[in-house]
Amino acid sequence: MAGLTNAPILILKEGHKRETGKAAQHKNIMAAKAIAEALKTTLGPKGMDKMMVDGSGDVVITNDGATILREMDIEHPVAKMIVEVARAQEDEVGDGTTTAVVLAGGLLDNAEELINIGVHPTVIVQGYKAAQQKAYEFLEEMAVSVSKEEREILKKIAGTAMTGKGIEIFKEKLTEICVDAAAAIEEDGQVDVEERVNFVKIGSGSVKDTELCEGVVLDKERLNPDMPKKVAGARIALLDSTLELKKLSTDAKVTIKSPESLSSFREGEDEVLREKVDAMAKVGANVVFCKQGIGAYASRYLANYGIIAARRVSDEDMKFLALSTGGKIVTDPLEMAGEDLGSADLVRERKVGKEKKMIFVEGCHGAKAVTVVIHGSSEQIRDNVERALEDALWSVATVLGSKKIVPGGGAPEIEVAEKLRQYASTMSGRDQLAVRAFADAVEEIPLNLAENAGFDSIDALVNLRSSHGAGNKTYGLDIETGKPADMMKQGVVEPLKVKTQAIKSGTAAATLVLRVDDVIAAKVEGLKPKPGQSPHDYTRQPMMPPMM
Structure with missing residues (x-):
């Protein structure tokens, strides 16, 4: 019997596949980063579009992060986790999905480097959560209060959300529609876009004929x-x-x-x-x-x-x-x-x-509900207008609820990153490495904004850091020149809640992935023919689910 003591003990059925330790973490991080890589080129007003073709040949062309994730046929379980967290961002504030996913990708990329030098994932998670709470504080400090009577600011918020959707030529009219629609259904600071705004698309006329019907x-x-x-x-x-x-x-x-x-x-x-x-x-x-x-x-x-x-x-x-x-x-x-x-x-x-x-x-x-009648010469144009209006309405609704905005153009991310590095210098132990990694990940947003606009991302980042170091905390990237500019004066503003929710969603996604160190995949059984049926009726064969 003594010779049997080294025999392997099988606890899983034959055909199951298991990945453990750093190998599992590496593959999970790679899957999550693949989602972020797919979306990051769509970020910002000059982001690229993605063409999504489904099994029946229907085509969707968009740079809207939520739409892209919805259309993607994703199989990897960790990638599905990232998508679910991104959907939570969309459900909560209706915008910022791409930002949340890009942030999650940056956090995981930096975490992988820390894991490789011996920092335990639990320490990284603790550091990320500490940085998340500090980021909330820093964003709150730079936020500006706004009321529902400040119509021009609300129009700027809607305009920022619409930028990059390919309808800029009609932005003035569409922002008017958004603000009017939100004002019509607002009750005690709450605007229920999902339940109170109906979109009707008509295949005639031009986008300029789009109208609001109370x-x-x-x-x-x-x-x-x-x-x-x-x-x-x-x-x-x-x-x-x-x-x-x-x-x-x-x-x-x-x-x-x-x-x-x-x-x-x-x-x-x-x-x-x-x-x-x-x-x-x-x-x-x-x-x-x-x-x-x-x-x-x-x-x-x-x-x-x-x-x-x-x-x-x-x-x-x-x-x-x-x-x-x-x-x-x-x-x-x-x-x-x-x-x-x-x-x-x-x-x-x-x-x-x-x-x-x-x-x-x-x-x-x-009226407690309104209808937006969208005109356009093609289905693709009408769908783009609907997505742009929906994002803009959600942004206006979020501001009417929270009553706070922050500058756009990457300004909040630069400011948060700078202050997080100062905060990290006050910490002892390995947690400070995670906080610095968090700060670097947050800067992925302005980096990608610059890169997608065709500018040198490193030069843009250095210039933005210099501006914020001089006390210009509202300076972000001017998408036309690639230079720092005052986003508040340019009217590039975003809801505070979209930014805080993006940090919450991105951090949640990253920590979920980091806490997994063991993946057990069951064998997928193929369908078997019943007695009297031909085996050719079934084409599925037993297979292993891909780990990547």
């Missing part, structure tokens, strides 16, 4: 050509029930013994619909939006009353209609009251493009 735009036509094309002073009924004849079930029986009985039966059904339409007209409704069907009989009655109606309106559109018009969604029209009706200055059917028609609900005073 109401709702429905991809619907009026139900009956005899209905009016527009109604001023609209009183809007929102109905979650059907206005059509009910179909009998397959086992239902109706006994009709004479032609008169058949006529009476039909008239009875007809009368039910007439009563429902009469009830809505009686409380003053002149517009009806129905979530379910509206039959021919009801359509005719509605037209006779001069009511515009649309049927099979989606759940989302009904929600926006209720928020915009102040109406209440009612299930039984016979119980509808005047206070249940929404209101709008105008409801009209408009022709958009050569053949398409849509219903516009406009002039909803006190």
Whole structure:
């Protein structure tokens, strides 16, 4: 038995693969850095675009970090972790995804160097967390307060978020739309972009025709050509029930013994619909939006009353209609009251493009939801405009909530890096190495801004450090000249919360990766044919998941 003491003990099933120690850490860091490398060339107003082609051949061209990550088909588990953290950044503040991923890549790159010289990952994580808290303090110190009345500053915030999306020629109009939309739905400093702003894209006209509708735009036509094309002073009924004849079930029986009985039966059904339409007209409704069907009989009655109606309106559109018009969604029209009706200055059917028609609900005073109607000659242009408007709206919403901004152009990163190095010099032990590594990683942002704009990144970084050393803490990179300039005077400003969230997300991603020192990958089993089926029905074979 003594000869068996050195036999290997197997605790995993055959086919499992395991990486441990520095080998696992190295591969994990490489996977995370690969994501950062893919995104860093898109950073800034002069960042490059990525072309994403899916399995069906559909193409998306964008430099929006969140969109790129969403479209990437990622397999490595650590790379997926980075993507999830980046999505948290997008969900929280709607912008700064690329910054967060580039920061995470820089933190991991510098951490790998420290690991190679013998610094334990736990020490690096502790140092990074200490640096993260100090970075928050330094950013807060350089932040400037702003109120919702400072419209020009809000426009500058929206403009900064839009820059680099390929729509700069229309920036003035689009920033106006963003600020107007945010102001319309703001409640106690909160702007819910996801739930209160609807984007409708129309394949006609130019981007300059893009407009804000303080109401709702429905991809619907009026139900009956005899209905009016527009109604001023609209009183809007929102109905979650059907206005059509009910179909009998397959086992239902109706006994009709004479032609008169058949006529009476039909008239009875007809009368039910007439009563429902009469009830809505009686409380003053002149517009009806129905979530379910509206039959021919009801359509005719509605037209006779001069009511515009649309049927099979989606759940989302009904929600926006209720928020915009102040109406209440009612299930039984016979119980509808005047206070249940929404209101709008105008409801009209408009022709958009050569053949398409849509219903516009406009002039909803006190609307809690708005619609941005995006025009453009191609789907790619319209998608870019939507992404730019969404980013800008999120930035304005974030500022209205936090009421603080910082200069852009890499100025906050340079200032934070300089102060972190001063902080590191007060520390003893190996933690200070991690804090310095954090400072170097933060400077990846201005470095990439300069490089993507075609300037020498080292020269740009040295000049920015010199400016901040002289006390010019609002100086960032002038993207046109490559020289330091006062970002506040140039109107290049960003929400404070976007910066703090990017540091939070980037640090979280990096520390998650650094704390993993063992990766156990299970064998992926192929599908096996059932008895009687051909093996050729299945093409998957047992395989090992790639570690890289």
